[in-house]
Amino acid sequence: xxxxxxxxxxGCGSRGREAYGNNFYLLPDKFKIACLCDINPKQIEIAKSAxxxxxxxxxxxxxxxxxxxxxxxxxxxxxxxDHVDMCIRALELGYDVLLEKPITPIKEDLYRLxxxxxxxxxxxxxxxxxxxxxxxxxxxxxLDSGVIGKTVCxxxxxxxxxxxxxxxxxxxxxxxxxxxxxxxxxxxxxxLDLLQYYAESKCETVFxxxxxxxxxxxxxxxxxxxxxxxxxxxxxxxxxxxxxxxxKREFDFDRIEPLPKDxxxxxxxxxPFNVVDLSRPITTESIRNAYENSxxxxxxxxxxxxxxxxxxxxxxxxxxxxxNLTMTGFTQFPGRKMTFHGxxxxxxxxxxxxxxxxxxxxxxxxxxxxxxxxxxAVKEDFGHGGGDVMLVRDFYNALCGNELETxxxxxxxxxxxxxxxxxxxxxxxxxKVHK
Ligand SMILES: NC(=O)c1ccc[n+]([C@@H]2O[C@H](COP(=O)([O-])OP(=O)(O)OC[C@H]3O[C@@H](n4cnc5c(N)ncnc54)[C@H](O)[C@@H]3O)[C@@H](O)[C@H]2O)c1
Numbered sequence: 001x002x003x004x005x006x007x008x009x010x011g012c013g014s015r016g017r018e019a020y021g022n023n024f025y026l027l028p029d030k031f032k033i034a035c036l037c038d039i040n041p042k043q044i045e046i047a048k049s050a051x052x053x054x055x056x057x058x059x060x061x062x063x064x065x066x067x068x069x070x071x072x073x074x075x076x077x078x079x080x081x082d083h084v085d086m087c088i089r090a091l092e093l094g095y096d097v098l099l100e101k102p103i104t105p106i107k108e109d110l111y112r113l114x115x116x117x118x119x120x121x122x123x124x125x126x127x128x129x130x131x132x133x134x135x136x137x138x139x140x141x142x143l144d145s146g147v148i149g150k151t152v153c154x155x156x157x158x159x160x161x162x163x164x165x166x167x168x169x170x171x172x173x174x175x176x177x178x179x180x181x182x183x184x185x186x187x188x189x190x191x192l193d194l195l196q197y198y199a200e201s202k203c204e205t206v207f208x209x210x211x212x213x214x215x216x217x218x219x220x221x222x223x224x225x226x227x228x229x230x231x232x233x234x235x236x237x238x239x240x241x242x243x244x245x246x247x248k249r250e251f252d253f254d255r256i257e258p259l260p261k262d263x264x265x266x267x268x269x270x271x272p273f274n275v276v277d278l279s280r281p282i283t284t285e286s287i288r289n290a291y292e293n294s295x296x297x298x299x300x301x302x303x304x305x306x307x308x309x310x311x312x313x314x315x316x317x318x319x320x321x322x323x324n325l326t327m328t329g330f331t332q333f334p335g336r337k338m339t340f341h342g343x344x345x346x347x348x349x350x351x352x353x354x355x356x357x358x359x360x361x362x363x364x365x366x367x368x369x370x371x372x373x374x375x376x377a378v379k380e381d382f383g384h385g386g387g388d389v390m391l392v393r394d395f396y397n398a399l400c401g402n403e404l405e406t407x408x409x410x411x412x413x414x415x416x417x418x419x420x421x422x423x424x425x426x427x428x429x430x431x432k433v434h435k
Pocket of ligand 1: 010011012013014015016037038039040043061062077078079080082100101102127128129173186275384
């Protein structure tokens with residue numbers, strides 16, 4: 001019989017609850033949710049009633065919660081700048097930890113955490129979920145098979161999508177570098193992690209450009225209001241909160257064919273609506289009320305955002321591979337696109353257009369479906385291309401004593417790349433990743 005591990009969740013928001021808690025709950029032969037901690041009683045209420053956790057196992061104070069060890073494992077899904085202190089305390093208590101990315105935007109804290117892990121010995125699995133997503137796993141298998149010979153260079157685009165950048169990085173949690181992280185860590189630490197994984201080498205040097213080019217006062221239409229509910233452009237501006245969250249729901253990127261009614265109703269209860277509005281169920285009135293009374297109702301040209309809306313990073317790896325990453329908020333659709341150029345062929349992947357194309361020079365091409373690879377592995381359309389659920393399954397293996405792909409050392413490496421890229425963007429100089 002399987003061992004059942006008890007797991008607690010610190011930070012029961014979008015990631016702690018939806019990405020991890022719900023997936024633990026669906027695996028009762030492997031996990032039992034023990035305790036919950038969040039400073040927001042509404043988040044506790046939603047999580048507690050979904051999984052049947054008793055009141056005495058729910059905590060509103062992280063200090064009280066972290067006084068003693070309360071389960072075998074702990075998920076830390078609070079905001080970026082709280083991760084390291086909480087994780088060190090958890091290791092000290094003897095937990096194995098599933099830690100949300102980015103680990104931290106502070107370099108010294110990366111080393112503090114590495115030292116603590118060595119000292120206390122617990123596992124720290126950083127949620128680089130794309131390493132577990134079937135299509136991204138397939139890319140690694142293809143590269144390892146030698147089908148394109150030696151990889152020479154990699155082109156990579158992270159398409160954030162116009163509505164997602166407005167929701168998360170202009171109005172939402174990640175609009176301020178000082179409060180959370182620079183964009184290159186907040187949005188691209190998966191990309192940097194995958195690039196070093198696929199390159200199979202440490203990155204040596206980076207050079208980066210990037211800025212806030214659009215979401216600022218200069219681009220606010222004449223006569224616009226600072227809040228959408230009172231703005232004369234409320235029905236036509238594509239960033240209008242009324243349009244994004246209520247009227248048109250631009251977030252429905254699976255919109256090409258209208259969803260059947262039951263799926264459409266379920267969609268209205270999911271991300272990102274459930275981040276804007278903590279009412280359950282979410283109604284038209286509740287979500288309108290939620291955006292009108294929060295930062296999600298601010299004009300995108302009148303927010304105090306300072307994280308960049310586009311950024312490029314050129315990277316040189318120790319084994320000679322060169323990569324170019326572009327993060328841009330100016331795309332219709334979300335998802336990553338990349339091409340691996342090899343001596344014998346090419347691999348292209350386009351998440352939105354649902355393909356991996358493997359070309360061998362002079363020998364034809366083979367097409368694979370990104371979505372089919374995911375469905376073969378996880379059956380349903382889960383978050384991050386199936387990566388969220390696959391990570392939860394692999395976290396079980398880690399608790400059973402197996403080594404995972406995402407060791408803390410490897411995850412730290414991609415954060416060092418991101419911090420060097422940010423330094424380069426700000427100084428206009430190429431920067432070494434390891435100094
Ligand atoms: N792996 C991924 O792909 C991915 C995707 C999105 C976000 N993230 C990261 O996940 C983390 C959580 O993001 P989210 O989208 O769930 O945000 P969220 O705001 O929905 O959830 C964070 C939760 O932590 C709670 N919280 C804040 N401070 C706390 C404290 N001191 N003690 C206890 N609870 C506290 C908040 O009340 C909230 O419920 C962030 O670090 C974010 O960068 C990762």
